[in-house]
Amino acid sequence: MREDSPSSADRAAEARPEIVWERVDRRVRRALVWSLPLILLFALAILPYMASAYTVTLTFLVFFWVATAQSWNLFSGYTGYVNFGYVGLIGVGAYTTAILIGKFGAHWLLAVGAAGAVTAAFGFLIGIPFLRAHGIYFAIAMLGLAEGLRVLFSMDLMAPLTGGGAGIGFISGMSLAAKYYAMGLVALLSTAVVFLVANSRFGLQLLTIREDELAAQVMGINTTSKKLMAFTLCAFLTGLAGGLYAAYVNYLVPATMFVTAYYTLIPIVMATFGGLGTTMGPVVGAVLFTIISEAIWARFVFLHLVIFGAVLIIIILFMPQGIIPWLQDRRILPRTRWL
Amino acid sequence: MADLLTFIEFSLRGLMVGAVYALMAMGLSLIFGVMRVVNVAHGEFLMLGGYVSFFAWSSVQLNPIASLFVAMPLLFFLGMTIQRLFIERVVGKPELSSLMLCFGLSIILLQGAQLLFTPDPRGFTWLLYPVRLLGWNFPMYMLMIFATSMAIAFALFLFLKATRWGKAIRAVSQNYEVAQACGIDARKVRMLSFGCGAAMAGAAGAFVPVQFSLSPGVGHEFILKSFAVVVVGGLGSLWGAFLAGLLLGIVESLITFYFSSHLAQLTFYATIIAVLLVRPGGLFGSAEA
Amino acid sequence: MEDGAILTLERVRKDFGGLRAVDDCSLVVETGKIVGLIGPNGAGKTTLFQLISGVLRRDSGHIYFHGDDISRLRPHEIARRGIGRTFQITRIFPKMTVWENMIVASHSAGAEERARALLELADLLPLKDHYAAELSFGQQKLLDLMRVMMLNPELILLDEPAAGINPTMQNKILDLIHQLNKEGRTFLIIEHDMDIIMGHCEKVIALNFGRVIAEGRPDEVRENEEVLTAYFGK
Ligand SMILES: Nc1ncnc2c1ncn2[C@@H]1O[C@H](COP(=O)(O)OP(=O)(O)OP(=O)(O)O)[C@@H](O)[C@H]1O
Numbered sequence: 001m002r003e004d005s006p007s008s009a010d011r012a013a014e015a016r017p018e019i020v021w022e023r024v025d026r027r028v029r030r031a032l033v034w035s036l037p038l039i040l041l042f043a044l045a046i047l048p049y050m051a052s053a054y055t056v057t058l059t060f061l062v063f064f065w066v067a068t069a070q071s072w073n074l075f076s077g078y079t080g081y082v083n084f085g086y087v088g089l090i091g092v093g094a095y096t097t098a099i100l101i102g103k104f105g106a107h108w109l110l111a112v113g114a115a116g117a118v119t120a121a122f123g124f125l126i127g128i129p130f131l132r133a134h135g136i137y138f139a140i141a142m143l144g145l146a147e148g149l150r151v152l153f154s155m156d157l158m159a160p161l162t163g164g165g166a167g168i169g170f171i172s173g174m175s176l177a178a179k180y181y182a183m184g185l186v187a188l189l190s191t192a193v194v195f196l197v198a199n200s201r202f203g204l205q206l207l208t209i210r211e212d213e214l215a216a217q218v219m220g221i222n223t224t225s226k227k228l229m230a231f232t233l234c235a236f237l238t239g240l241a242g243g244l245y246a247a248y249v250n251y252l253v254p255a256t257m258f259v260t261a262y263y264t265l266i267p268i269v270m271a272t273f274g275g276l277g278t279t280m281g282p283v284v285g286a287v288l289f290t291i292i293s294e295a296i297w298a299r300f301v302f303l304h305l306v307i308f309g310a311v312l313i314i315i316i317l318f319m320p321q322g323i324i325p326w327l328q329d330r331r332i333l334p335r336t337r338w339l
Numbered sequence: 340m341a342d343l344l345t346f347i348e349f350s351l352r353g354l355m356v357g358a359v360y361a362l363m364a365m366g367l368s369l370i371f372g373v374m375r376v377v378n379v380a381h382g383e384f385l386m387l388g389g390y391v392s393f394f395a396w397s398s399v400q401l402n403p404i405a406s407l408f409v410a411m412p413l414l415f416f417l418g419m420t421i422q423r424l425f426i427e428r429v430v431g432k433p434e435l436s437s438l439m440l441c442f443g444l445s446i447i448l449l450q451g452a453q454l455l456f457t458p459d460p461r462g463f464t465w466l467l468y469p470v471r472l473l474g475w476n477f478p479m480y481m482l483m484i485f486a487t488s489m490a491i492a493f494a495l496f497l498f499l500k501a502t503r504w505g506k507a508i509r510a511v512s513q514n515y516e517v518a519q520a521c522g523i524d525a526r527k528v529r530m531l532s533f534g535c536g537a538a539m540a541g542a543a544g545a546f547v548p549v550q551f552s553l554s555p556g557v558g559h560e561f562i563l564k565s566f567a568v569v570v571v572g573g574l575g576s577l578w579g580a581f582l583a584g585l586l587l588g589i590v591e592s593l594i595t596f597y598f599s600s601h602l603a604q605l606t607f608y609a610t611i612i613a614v615l616l617v618r619p620g621g622l623f624g625s626a627e628a
Numbered sequence: 629m630e631d632g633a634i635l636t637l638e639r640v641r642k643d644f645g646g647l648r649a650v651d652d653c654s655l656v657v658e659t660g661k662i663v664g665l666i667g668p669n670g671a672g673k674t675t676l677f678q679l680i681s682g683v684l685r686r687d688s689g690h691i692y693f694h695g696d697d698i699s700r701l702r703p704h705e706i707a708r709r710g711i712g713r714t715f716q717i718t719r720i721f722p723k724m725t726v727w728e729n730m731i732v733a734s735h736s737a738g739a740e741e742r743a744r745a746l747l748e749l750a751d752l753l754p755l756k757d758h759y760a761a762e763l764s765f766g767q768q769k770l771l772d773l774m775r776v777m778m779l780n781p782e783l784i785l786l787d788e789p790a791a792g793i794n795p796t797m798q799n800k801i802l803d804l805i806h807q808l809n810k811e812g813r814t815f816l817i818i819e820h821d822m823d824i825i826m827g828h829c830e831k832v833i834a835l836n837f838g839r840v841i842a843e844g845r846p847d848e849v850r851e852n853e854e855v856l857t858a859y860f861g862k
């Protein structure tokens with residue numbers, strides 16, 4: 001127990017051990033912070049010219065998961081509202097691309113851009129009613145939404161557009177490299193958006209919703225509009241990622257496109273492992289899990305998801321804050337919203 | 340006149356299906372009432388009950404009612420174990436933890452079942468012959484399932500009303516601090532309630548291969564229906580879950596008959612959304628029997 | 629409406645099911661005063677705060693702030709108009725730093741200087757990079773009070789600001805209240821400790837069963853028959 005006197009406050013502040021990262025020489029730190037991302041970006045930029053199609057595809061998937069884990073984090077990680085209907089947003093984005101290319105022969109760039117816009121509009125519209133529901137009720141409602149969308153997209157009524165239960169196929173006209181760069185940009189954009197949000201007043205306001213929504217309101221924060229903004233932003237980024245993902249899949253069927261166990265679970269696991277409400281956590285989680293799962297267990301379809309489920313449980317039980325905050329709590333990394 | 344008769348007939352059919360929804364939703368509500376945890380894995384408990392019943396039938400011709408005596412204890416112990424090992428650690432933590440934990444459990448059970456039982460749909464026919472009741476023909480199995488479900492539901496009400504442990508469960512769900520001050524072991528009560536909740540889902544599940552088709556993914560559809568039920572009936576309220584289960588069964592049956600089954604499915608999701616629109620905090624209640 | 633009133637309640641009522649927590653309550657808080665709100669447990673004091681701050685909607689009646697009816701506004705709108713409040717149980721943002729707790733509550737320019745000055749005043753500046761959860765209970769109450777001040781409120785509602793902390797910390801909080809009062813801010817304070825009420829309030833309003841049973845100078849209210857009955861019974 002700390003005593004309640006000012007001098008003890010000073011002492012407590014001083015008594016904290018130095019952060020490991022800050023023990024590194026400042027020049028080295030600065031060199032690392034600037035050069036590492038640049039080297040990484042350069043390596044990723046030249047990858048399609050150097051590596052096999054398999055590696056390029058795998059990296060494309062890493063990008064996809066970075067983008068989705070980051071988007072899930074942007075809304076749920078910051079506000080604490082668990083979005084169990086995330087697959088619905090991916091689905092709307094994917095179908096928008098598929099329909100625009102498959103039925104209307106649109107150029108992929110236009111189709112993917114439209115996927116972002118349509119999904120954002122969709123997110124905004126459903127956000128208005130859904131975000132009125134708090135906590136568990138929001139989670140339940142979103143689970144219902146995703147399932148409702150799956151049923152809706154399978155209905156014969158919708159068949160002229162979606163192909164109903166049989167699905168919709170199309171040719172995107174994108175080369176592997178084009179898909180790779182486009183998805184890479186979406187992943188970069190998602191991360192940049194989270195980075196900007198995290199270091200802004202808006203980000204702090206979102207965090208207050210996670211911490212204590214009522215207290216946030218009496219502090220003058222319009223939590224309803226902040227949630228709606230974050231949700232719409234999340235939907236926009238997800239729409240872009242989902243739209244490009246459709247170009248990779250080439251054939252959308254409701255039964256495989258709306259699999260909660262896949263497209264909702266995996267971004268959640270990745271974001272949670274890295275650290276909800278952080279900037280770099282979802283990137284770490286997505287890179288790590290895509291590569292490890294690809295190397296070890298991805299060939300076994302069902303086992304793949306069993307392991308992801310188990311990982312989620314282990315994280316929640318033993319490291320609920322995620323890897324980045326875990327390192328911060330141990331004073332290895334500095335406690336900054338940049339990370 | 341004929342219209343009205345048809346209406347009544349399908350309402351009655353719906354009522355009978357609704358009894359199964361009621362069982363499952365009561366389990367969900369009981370668990371929520373006692374530990375404020377929304378068991379997202381509840382549908383998978385139902386699915387496991389379904390496989391117990393299916394294998395009991397296909398291996399030794401055990402009928403679904405008899406297999407309840409296997410399914411319910413099995414799910415009860417599975418529920419207690421899961422509660423003890425996992426859920427207990429997130430009780431009282433932010434709801435994000437328990438939601439994600441149950442979500443993880445649900446996926447493991449679902450995908451594990453795909454692996455073990457294959458995704459093939461299963462089912463069997465039992466007591467398919469018609470029985471005349473009130474001037475309509477109902478398949479015999481429907482009546483049996485309805486009667487059994489009612490019996491189980493009332494057994495649960497009785498258990499909560501009349502037994503020592505039942506009273507302890509109600510006490511904890513009404514006021515946690517007071518119950519603990521009265522010397523009730525809240526941990527045991529939570530284990531017990533989770534076990535009971537899982538057993539209720541297992542019981543509902545035992546009828547699934549007869550009435551519907553059974554596959555590992557069946558829990559997903561049922562958990563959403565149960566959510567609709569508990570959101571209407573009030574999360575935490577057992578009577579609410581019971582009555583709303585029957586009600587939604589009727590509504591589903593009527594919409595399926597007059598319109599389409601897709602639309603009936605959408606009705607459940609629409610119900611969840613509609614209720615939350617009117618009462619964003621849901622319709623609260625406690626596990627009052 | 630009286631002159632110089634910052635807050636006026638007119639026949640405000642709130643029912644919880646069958647229970648009438650606030651019963652046609654009318655009262656006036658004058659600008660610039662420190663007003664105490666007393667009453668036995670369950671009298672409806674906290675509920676009154678919930679109604680004023682918009683956390684709960686009143687069933688009937690009106691709440692005027694500077695003469696404007698605010699009874700239909702949402703909590704954040706009321707906060708922006710200049711009514712700050714704390715909760716009976718401190719509700720800081722635990723996994724945000726002390727500094728972030730302060731900054732996020734400000735909606736005007738100059739937040740940083742304000743935050744610095746306020747933290748300095750409360751001796752919390754050295755802890756600015758700690759998570760609020762890492763503070764002691766008393767420090768959290770201080771932070772709570774300072775965070776409200778970031779709103780730059782004209783009227784501040786405090787729900788038992790001195791409860792559950794040691795006398796040193798209590799005095800510190802009370803000193804702060806006086807200091808902020810001198811800047812022209814009005815306080816409405818729920819408090820059970822009669823000594824604090826006597827020593828620090830210019831006016832006291834006593835509530836029982838959701839109704840005002842007495843109001844006036846502290847020493848008058850203390851002697852009031854009905855108040856004595858409410859607290860000690862017949
Ligand atoms: N959300 C609620 N739902 C139902 N009843 C409530 C609610 N909030 C308060 N009450 C009831 O309203 C009455 C007034 O409660 P309130 O919290 O306003 O009292 P108080 O004067 O602040 O008491 P204390 O001094 O103990 O804090 C009490 O009988 C309480 O049980």
Ligand SMILES: [Mg+2]
Pocket residue numbers: 673674675716
């Ligand atoms: Mg109170």
